[in-house]
Structures are given as C-alpha cells and as structure tokens.
Amino acid sequence: MIKVKWIFNSIFLGMLFLANLYNLANAQNHFYQKGLESFSHAHWQQARQQFTSAIHQAKKSKNRSAEIDAMLSLSDTYHVLGEFQSSITLLKKAQTLVANDEQRAVGLVNRLGTSYLSLGDYDQAEHFLKHGISLAKKLKMTPQFANLYNDLGRYYIALNQPKKAQPAFSKSSDLAKQTSDKNLQISANINLIRVLIENGNEIGLRTQLESIANLNQTLVNKSKKANTILAIGKLYRDAQHKFDLPEQWRSDAFQHYQQGQKLAELIQDKNALSYALGYLGQLYEDEQRYEHAVTYTRKAIFVAQSVQAKESLYRWEWQMARLYRAQGDLQEAINAYRQALFTLSEIRLKLTTGTRNTFKQIVGPIYFELADLLLKRAHSNLADAEAAQKDLMLVRDTLEQVKIAEVEDYFENKCFTVNKDKTILDDVSTQSAIIYPVILKDRLELLVSFGNEMKQYRIPVSAKIITRQIRNFRRRVEIFDSHNTYRGPAEKLYDWLITPLETELVKHQVETLVIVPGGPLRTIPLAALYNGKEFLIEQYAVVTTPGIKLTSPESLPVDQVKVLAYGLTKAVQGYEKLPNVQSELDNISGLFESEVYVDDSFLISKIEQNMRYGKHNIIHLATHGEFNSDPRKSFILTFDNKLTMDRLEDTVGIRRYQEQPLELLVLSACKTAAGDDRAALGLAGIALKSGARSAIATLWFTNDVANAQLISIFYDTLKKGKKSKAQALRYAQTELIKEERFSHPQQWAPFLLIGNWL
Numbered sequence: 001m002i003k004v005k006w007i008f009n010s011i012f013l014g015m016l017f018l019a020n021l022y023n024l025a026n027a028q029n030h031f032y033q034k035g036l037e038s039f040s041h042a043h044w045q046q047a048r049q050q051f052t053s054a055i056h057q058a059k060k061s062k063n064r065s066a067e068i069d070a071m072l073s074l075s076d077t078y079h080v081l082g083e084f085q086s087s088i089t090l091l092k093k094a095q096t097l098v099a100n101d102e103q104r105a106v107g108l109v110n111r112l113g114t115s116y117l118s119l120g121d122y123d124q125a126e127h128f129l130k131h132g133i134s135l136a137k138k139l140k141m142t143p144q145f146a147n148l149y150n151d152l153g154r155y156y157i158a159l160n161q162p163k164k165a166q167p168a169f170s171k172s173s174d175l176a177k178q179t180s181d182k183n184l185q186i187s188a189n190i191n192l193i194r195v196l197i198e199n200g201n202e203i204g205l206r207t208q209l210e211s212i213a214n215l216n217q218t219l220v221n222k223s224k225k226a227n228t229i230l231a232i233g234k235l236y237r238d239a240q241h242k243f244d245l246p247e248q249w250r251s252d253a254f255q256h257y258q259q260g261q262k263l264a265e266l267i268q269d270k271n272a273l274s275y276a277l278g279y280l281g282q283l284y285e286d287e288q289r290y291e292h293a294v295t296y297t298r299k300a301i302f303v304a305q306s307v308q309a310k311e312s313l314y315r316w317e318w319q320m321a322r323l324y325r326a327q328g329d330l331q332e333a334i335n336a337y338r339q340a341l342f343t344l345s346e347i348r349l350k351l352t353t354g355t356r357n358t359f360k361q362i363v364g365p366i367y368f369e370l371a372d373l374l375l376k377r378a379h380s381n382l383a384d385a386e387a388a389q390k391d392l393m394l395v396r397d398t399l400e401q402v403k404i405a406e407v408e409d410y411f412e413n414k415c416f417t418v419n420k421d422k423t424i425l426d427d428v429s430t431q432s433a434i435i436y437p438v439i440l441k442d443r444l445e446l447l448v449s450f451g452n453e454m455k456q457y458r459i460p461v462s463a464k465i466i467t468r469q470i471r472n473f474r475r476r477v478e479i480f481d482s483h484n485t486y487r488g489p490a491e492k493l494y495d496w497l498i499t500p501l502e503t504e505l506v507k508h509q510v511e512t513l514v515i516v517p518g519g520p521l522r523t524i525p526l527a528a529l530y531n532g533k534e535f536l537i538e539q540y541a542v543v544t545t546p547g548i549k550l551t552s553p554e555s556l557p558v559d560q561v562k563v564l565a566y567g568l569t570k571a572v573q574g575y576e577k578l579p580n581v582q583s584e585l586d587n588i589s590g591l592f593e594s595e596v597y598v599d600d601s602f603l604i605s606k607i608e609q610n611m612r613y614g615k616h617n618i619i620h621l622a623t624h625g626e627f628n629s630d631p632r633k634s635f636i637l638t639f640d641n642k643l644t645m646d647r648l649e650d651t652v653g654i655r656r657y658q659e660q661p662l663e664l665l666v667l668s669a670c671k672t673a674a675g676d677d678r679a680a681l682g683l684a685g686i687a688l689k690s691g692a693r694s695a696i697a698t699l700w701f702t703n704d705v706a707n708a709q710l711i712s713i714f715y716d717t718l719k720k721g722k723k724s725k726a727q728a729l730r731y732a733q734t735e736l737i738k739e740e741r742f743s744h745p746q747q748w749a750p751f752l753l754i755g756n757w758l
Contacts, residue, residue: 031057032070039077042223042271047077068097068104075111082350084119088112106136106144114151117158120412121632125155143184146175150188153195162195169195182219186212190231197235202243209235213256222263226272230260233279241286254283271312274304278316285323294323311351314343318366325369330377337370341401348405349412359409367402371395371438375445378456392454395447399436403516403547407688410681411631411645432512432757433505434548437497439463439519444496450508457500469493470520474674477528478700480746490530498529498536505540512541512726512757516548522680523672525699525749527733535745537733541726543757546684552693555758556663558721560617563594564610566602567622572639578669580708581622587712588620591719602639608651617663619652619692622711624701625670627682634682636667645682645689653691664725665692668711671701687755694725694755706747710736726757 035050051074058067071094078087091112098104113128129152136145153168169192176185189212193205209232216228233256240249261276263269281296297320304313321336344351348363378391436447444466446457473489513536515526526544527537536542545551565588567581585596595616597606602623610616625636635642643651655662665687672679680699687695696714698707713732717723723731729751736742 029054029066032066032073035070035073035077039073039080040221044077044081048074048081051077064097068094068101071097072104072107072111075115079111079115079118082118084115087115088119091115102135102139103141106132106139106141106148109135110144110148110151113148113155117151117155120158120630122155122159122630123632125158129155142175143179143181146172146179146181146184146188148172149175150184150191153188153191157191157195162198166192166195166199182215183221183224186215186219186228190228190235193235194238197239197242200242202239202245205235205239209252222267223269223272226260226263226267226269227275229256229263230272230275230279233257233260237279237283237286250283250286254280257283270303270307271309274300274307274309274312274316277303278312278319281316281319281323285319285326288326290323290327294320297323310343310347314340314347314366317343321366321369325373330373333373334370337366337373340366341370345405349409359406363405363409364402367398367405368438368440371398371402372440374398375438375440375447375456379458388456389454392447392456395438396436396449396454399438399447399516399518400547400549402518404549406518406681407546407550407685410678411685411689431508431510432514433501433508433510434514434516435497435501436516437518437521439466439521446497446500448501448504450504450510455504459496459500461496466493466496467520470524471675474524477525477745477749478674480744484744486528486745487530490528491532493524494529494531494536497526498531510540512543512724514548514757515542515544516546517544517684519677520675522677522684523675523699525745525752527730527752528745528749535737537730537749538737541724541730541757543726543753543755544684545755546681546688550688551755553756553758554663554693556718556725557617558718561592561663561718562616563588563592563618563620564614564616565589565594565596565620565622566607566638567596567598567620568602568624568637568639570599570639573637573642575624575637578622578624578704580704584622584668584708584711585620587708588715591715592618600639604638604641604643604647604651607638607643611651611654615660617660618666619662619664619690620666620668620711622668622707625667625697627670627672627679627686629673629676629678631682634679636670649689649691653689655691662690662692663694665690665695666711667695667697668707669701669704670698672699674700683752684754692755694753694757696725696729696751696753698750699752700750702750703742703747706736706742709742710748710751724758726753729753 031050031054035047035054038047038050051070054070055067055074058064058070071090075087075090075094078084078090091108094108098108109128109132113125113132116122116128117125129148132148133145133152136148149168149172153165153172156162156165156168169188172188173185173192176188189208193208196202196205212228213232216225216232219225219228233253236249236253236256239245240253257276257279260272261280264273264276277296278300281293281300284290284293284296297316300316301313301320304310304316317336317340321333321340324333324336344363344366351362374391374395378388378395381388381391434449438445438447441463444459444461446459448455448457469489469492473486473493476486476489517526522544527535527542529536565585567585568578569581571577582598585598588594589596595610595614621636623637627634631645635644636648637643652662652665667686670683672683683697683699686697687693710732713735714728717728717731718725733748733751736748742748
C-alpha cells in the first residue's frame with residue numbers, strides 16, 4: 001500500500017511539474033506573441049517589456065529555444081530604439097546559448113553585424129556580416145543570405161563606398177525574390193535605387209520604381225505599405241532633381257505622397273502622415289509655391305509634435321525656416337532655425353552615431369544657414385552699430401554650438417566641460433584677437449573679436465576655391481622641396497585670412513591670434529601662412545581652439561610644474577625608432593621636476609597607475625600617434641599597446657575630476673591625414689578628451705632632430721616664466737626658422753597649440 005501511494009504521489013508531482021512547465025510555456029508564448037504584435041505596430045516600449053517577460057518565463061521553464069527567440073526579438077527592439085550597445089550586450093549573452101545551433105547563430109551574427117554598424121564600429125560590423133554570409137552560404141540559408149547582403153550594402157554606404165554597395169543590394173534583391181520575401185525585396189531595391197541615383201545612373205529607374213510599387217501593393221502590413229509608397233515618391237523627386245528629368249517625375253512623386261498621406265490617415269500612422277505632409281511641402285518649396293509649402297509644412301510640424309517624432313520634426317522646422325527666408329521674413333526664419341536646432345540638439349547624437357559625414361550633410365547645414373542669415377543681417381545693419389553687434393554675437397553663439405556639436409559627434413559623447421562664461425575669453429587679454437573664419441558657399445566671412453568689440457569682414461571667395469587652396473597648401477607644405485612651392489597657396493590664404501585684419505591688428509597691438517578653425521582649415525598649420533616676406537608666426541603667436549566655450553583661460557603656474565614624461569626610442573609595433581627622444585626627455589627632466597618612463601617602462605598600466613596617484617600638471621608623450629576619421633582608430637603608441645581615444649579619457653582624462661587639473665598635454669610625433677577634416681577633429685579635441693586645459697600636437701610626423709630641438713626650446717622658454725605657452729611655442733618655431741636646415745615649414749610648422757594659450 002505504501003509503495004502504491006509513493007507511486008501515486010510521484011505521478012501526481014510529475015504531472016504537477018509538467019503542468020507548471022505547460023503554464024510557464026504558455027506564459028512565455030503569450031508574452032512573446034504579444035511582443036511580436038507590439039513590435040509590428042511600432043509600440044517599441046511595450047515590445048521591450050513583453051520580450052523581457054518572455055525571456056524570464058523561458059528561463060524558468062528551461063526552454064532554451066524560446067529564450068533565444070525572445071532574446072533575438074528583444075535585440076531587434078533595442079536596435080529600433082537606438083540602444084545599440086544594449087543590443088550587442090544581449091546578443092553576446094545569447095551567443096553562449098546558440099553554440100550548437102548554427103541556424104540561429106546566423107541570425108545572431110547578422111544582428112551583431114548590424115548593431116556594430118549602427119554603433120559605428122565598422123571593423124566589427126564587417127567581421128560579423130562577412131562571417132554571417134559565410135555561415136549562411138555553408139548552411140544554404142537563402143533568406144538569411146539575402147538579409148546579410150542588404151546589411152553589407154548598408155555597411156558600404158556607411159563607409160561612403162556606393163560602388164561596392166550596389167552589387168550587394170542587387171544580390172540581396174535577387175535572393176529575396178527567390179524566397180518570396182517581399183519586404184526584403186522592396187527594402188533592397190529601394191536601397192539599390194538610392195545608390196544608382198547617387199552614382200549618377202538613371203537608366204531603367206522608372207521601370208524599377210514601378211516594379212517596387214506593384215510589389216508593394218501585395219503587402220498585407222499597411223504601415224509598411226504606406227512608408228514604401230512615400231519612399232518611392234522620394235526617389236522620384238530625388239531622381240528628377242539629380243538628372244533634371246521631365247516634370248512627369250515630379251507629378252509621380254506628388255501622386256505617391258498623396259497616396260501615402262491617405263493610407264497613413266486611414267490607418268492612423270502619424271509618423272508616416274508627418275512625412276507625407278512634409279514631403280508635399282518640400283515639393284511645393286522646390287516649385288517656389290510658398291503658400292502651399294507653408295500650409296503642408298505647418299501640418300507636418302503639428303502631426304510630428306503630436307507624437308513627439310523629433311527625427312521628422314526638426315526636418316519640418318528646418319523646412320519652415322527656409323520658407324520664411326525665401327519669402328524675406330528674416331526674423332521668423334531666424335526663430336524657426338533656432339527651434340529646429342533646439343529639437344535637433346535632443347536627438348543629434350542618435351542621428352550621427354555610427355555614420356560618417358552625417359554631421360556635415362545633415363546637421364551642419366542648419367547651423368551654417370542660420371549663421372549665414374545672421375551675418376547678412378549684421379552686414380546690412382552697419383549703420384546701427386548696436387544691432388550689428390547683437391547679430392554678430394548671435395552668429396558667434398551659433399558657431400560655438402557648431403564647434404561643440406562637431407567635437408561631441410566625433411567622439412560620440414557629451415562629456416566635455418563647457419566654459420559657462422561666454423565672454424571671459426574676450427576679457428582675458430587686450431593683446432589677443434579671436435578669429436572665426438566662416439567658409440560659406442559663396443564667400444568667406446571673418447568674425448573677429450578685439451576685446452569686447454566684434455568686427456565682420458567679407459571676402460568674395462567661394463568655399464570651393466578656398467578649400468582647393470587649403471588642400472594644395474597642406475600637400476605642399478608637408479613635403480620639403482627646395483623650390484618652396486608651398487608659398488603660392490600660403491600667400492593666397494594669407495591674403496584672404498589675415499590681410500583684411502592687418503590694420504585693426506596693429507591698432508589693437510595684438511600679439512596673439514586665437515583662431516577657431518572649421519572644416520578644411522583644421523588640417524593646415526596656420527602659423528605657416530606667408531605674406532611674401534615672413535610667416536604669420538614671425539608676426540604673432542598663433543593658437544587654435546575647437547571653441548571658446550571649450551577653452552579654460554588659466555595661466556600655467558611655472559613654479560609648480562611637475563612633468564610626467566613617456567617616450568619611445570626603439571622601433572615597436574611596426575613603427576620606426578625615435579633616437580632623439582631620450583635627449584628630449586633628458587632636457588625636460590633637467591628643467592622641471594619630472595618622472596620619466598622610456599621604452600619598456602612606457603606601458604599603459606603605468607600610465608593608469610601614475611594618473612590615479614600622480615600630482616603632475618604636464619604630461620609629455622614623445623611617441624608616434626595617429627588621428628583617424630574614425631575615433632576608434634585614433635591612438636597614441638605605447639611600448640606594449642595603443643592608447644586609444646576612449647582609453648585616453650579613461651586614464652589621462654580622469655584628471656579633469658581631480659583638484660589639480662592637467663595644464664598641458666604634449667604629443668611630439670603624431671600625424672593626421674592630409675585633407676581629412678574629420679580626422680583633424682580628433683587632433684582639435686585631444687585636449688578635451690584628455691581633460692587638459694591645452695595641448696601641443698603635430699599635424700604630421702617630422703624630423704626627429706627638429707622635434708627634439710623645438711621641444712627643448714619651448715620648455716626652456718616656458719621655464720623662464722615670462723612668456724605664455726603660445727609665445728613660448730612661437731619663440732621655439734622662430735628659432736628653428738633662423739636655422740637653414742630647419743627653416744622650411746615642413747620642420748617646424750606642424751606643431752599646434754590647442755586650447756588655452758596663456
């Protein structure tokens with residue numbers, strides 16, 4: 001009897017266990033299906049919660065397969081929300097669960113590739129996407145194969161390589177057609193047509209657009225259908241603009257926008273409706289039918305505001321600003337530009353993360369259009385000095401926003417300390433002039449502050465011409481040649497940037513030029529501009545800064561200087577030896593209280609340790625360094641590794657939180673690629689990233705002997721305590737100019753003082 005009872009109890013407990021498993025499985029399936037439903041209706045936050053609950057229930061029921069599916073779906077939700085790092089973290093956890101499940105591994109690898117792509121880590125994105133393609137090909141998983149090629153095309157677009165993207169999108173479309181994946185086929189074809197338009201290929205566009213439209217009619221998901229209709233309309237409009245096609249193309253765009261509007265209204269998709277109305281406004285703007293354009297744009301703004309769709313809202317606010325400007329209502333245009341910038345400020349990093357040139361193409365133009373408008377109004381207000389000064393201050397504030405935004409977008413964070421007092425630099429020294437060169441499409445404008453007085457100079461030279469001269473100058477000045485071919489472009493640039501100011505510079509007895517360069521001007525040594533007789537550095541101390549609000553004007557306490565110096569004399573990691581580094585470091589230690597680490601004692605771990613416990617206010621790094629358009633590839637070479645920009649912030653940058661800040665960071669052997677404006681942002685922001693008040697770095701790697709001599713003179717001059725950092729660097733550079741072997745600017749010009757010049 002006891003045995004029978006034991007068996008009965010065992011059966012009952014087993015049934016109870018199975019019932020619990022069944023209930024858990026049902027709960028998991030319930031949350032998962034609800035998550036899929038929420039995801040399909042763009043209810044992202046609900047989907048996040050439901051997929052998270054599905055993962056929890058799957059773990060409790062030990063249903064690994066269900067857990068993986070929920071994790072992959074949650075990673076998709078993170079991706080849509082722009083939380084790419086969260087997506088990657090989750091996918092890496094899922095990797096441990098799919099070790100023996102190659103089919104699910106393909107989807108996981110694909111998602112990792114797209115997440116890294118969105119995060120801007122292109123090396124990792126390429127690795128996972130190509131690994132996924134290889135795996136899908138091996139397993140003959142055509143649907144995943146098609147999706148991976150579409151993402152590979154997007155990867156090439158992110159790298160600005162449309163010619164490589166074209167075959168990837170084409171292959172994705174063909175594979176999607178084989179598997180009857182209509183959504184992917186449409187997506188790949190839309191991507192393909194965008195690339196064809198960008199590459200200047202108009203052959204067969206209409207046929208392809210009509211084919212997409214026909215395929216789109218068969219879709220069940222009406223939200224997807226509405227957005228595709230709008231995308232097709234946008235392609236008609238873009239093609240007509242690019243190739244100056246017949247008006248029928250504009251008519252086709254109009255019809256698609258209207259269709260998209262009606263469908264969006266029917267299904268109450270306000271995001272799609274906002275784009276439909278905004279695009280219609282844009283078409284009327286193209287035709288200069290401003291009354292209709294304003295009507296549709298206002299409606300687009302209202303709808304976007306109602307759902308807090310800031311990614312579209314800033315576009316329509318910007319569009320409204322252009323419409324006011326076109327109608328001559330400058331004040332309303334200025335107000336609209338400011339509103340667009342306010343909206344944009346909240347989403348800017350999300351828009352630009354993981355892309356290249358997005359700031360220049362999408363974000364920057366709004367700032368510069370506003371600056372252009374204010375500069376024109378200031379110029380027309382010359383008779384009213386007070387009004388003109390107000391406009392010029394607004395211009396400078398706008399340009400400051402540009403400078404801060406550019407550096408933040410390059411480093412993809414907002415961790416930089418902004419100088420809260422916007423006028424303090426104007427009051428620091430009456431013998432300094434702050435110069436903002438503003439390169440606009442049709443002209444160059446110079447905004448110059450002499451103390452609290454601001455002046456405006458207009459130079460009739462186009463952006464195209466001045467950029468060509470800047471590039472020409474950089475190529476020539478970087479390479480020694482006995483014919484001094486750099487002088488032609490150096491004189492041209494001097495005529496445009498300095499000659500208009502000379503009378504005022506003399507009048508105000510200016511000794512230091514504080515230049516806030518933008519775009520291509522960041523890539524050249526302004527100290528080497530030439531007036532036919534002498535270099536700019538022979539007339540003035542020259543300093544550059546990424547922005548006056550990012551500059552803290554404090555003098556260096558020479559009597560309290562403590563130097564932490566590191567250097568490489570040996571060839572390591574494929575980089576050549578720097579034999580004069582030892583004498584460079586010996587000279588520094590002979591002048592100031594110093595700790596010196598050379599070669600195998602120059603380790604990242606040693607830097608971290610010294611930063612945590614050290615009391616140094618100057619850090620000197622005599623080693624190779626490179627600044628790249630991708631900040632993840634910018635680094636400073638140590639004996640055992642590469643100190644990346646992120647790691648620089650984590651080690652050297654901790655000084656910004658300590659009582660005694662880092663006064664000066666010196667990099668004496670780094671380089672930035674010629675013509676790479678974005679890479680130059682890394683060099684401009686090096687002081688900010690390290691938490692230093694100022695930095696000295698080089699635009700290109702030059703003669704090791706010249707390096708050592710210039711640095712020696714700089715520190716020796718600084719030690720005497722009678723000159724600012726800017727004046728000390730100027731003295732060192734002019735001393736090299738006096739020596740025939742070092743007189744060519746290739747030897748002394750690449751040294752830039754960035755940030756605080758006092």
